Amino acid sequence: MPDLMTLLTAPSITDEEDGTVYIVDGEELIRQALVSLLRSVNLKVHAFASIEAFIAAPRSAGPSCLVLDVQLPEQSGLAFQTSLAKTGKPHMPIIFMTGHGDIAMTVKAMKAGALDFLSKPFRDQDMIDAVIAALNWDRARLARNRALDELRARWATLTPREQEVMQHVVAGMMNKQIAASMGIAEITAKIHRGQAMRKMACRSVADLVRMMDALGACGDAQ
Template identity: 70%
Template structure:
């Protein structure tokens, strides 16, 4: 899987700047306290981030989401639906992968444990230092950028696989199993030169320069299973 991740977003390295405005990093803030929400939005905009803030989870859900990396800075205690309850329902609302940073003025151990078990990236108690929030947001956005890069890479591989003919897919199944052209021809009842041609065309369509690279791609999209 790691081979599909562009070098610009490898774990441990800062993600490359988005190529265009459509891929800008976006921070979504949900807090029912106007002063906290506005001051936090101002802080994060100073980092050249796109920031959208909302007083309720309902307002956040109704707003369009950007296509680029994003994270949600969410207050635990909100009027109406709590932040914790909202986090636990995010997957069913199509927001499962978005990193969540919780903030609260009433944090306790059990609350933190619940948030982290549900997948929160961080949990900051108010009042928090500006730098602590900046560090948490940058880490969350980097993680989401890596996730999106992997998804784009996988979508590209799926597109390559979809472009193959049924015969080419059959040939690559044999290639991935380690068979040579003569063996593939015998298995499929075709001439060896025909097997070689299909193999070459299929490898080009899959943009694979080696059998090892092909196998990794086929494993990544679930065409074949990884070896135990």
């Protein structure tokens, strides 16, 4: 597995972990055609006739994406996308497809976070390419999340004093300055710094800065 900093700065999108594709379309023939197409490239596929059926189904914990028709009888695909965004929680990437799309609809979907918008009829290769890109995007997102979880776990092993020292280090302070600021001996500051760097598995101050930036962005090191 790549080290933590690799995942945080440039997450891999070539992981061979299986991806799952979910399809929601009210037309059975289209669902069958998409299932056949995507399974032909060795992807796991689950198809649903409605958003309600999709919501009720179990989800894969691995990388996934949703191929969603815009026009659905009970709720439009765009309305469902909006409802997902309002939860404030990350969700699988969405690829929209429609037989009656226009530029305004496409712009709205993309601004709301859709990864692609395909007009029916679309080329098989266009759908395959869009799905592969979406799965790679989600794979990278999950890798970043795992890396951040590991980073939070490392940060939690530091004592409050060690955490304070680390914050001073990323502010550019030397051991002597840290000691003066905290009211401790310089050798004590040096010891805390060394222990914290080992616990965080930092190879350099630059590594520490990137880690602290990631934690700060999540509110863990503020």
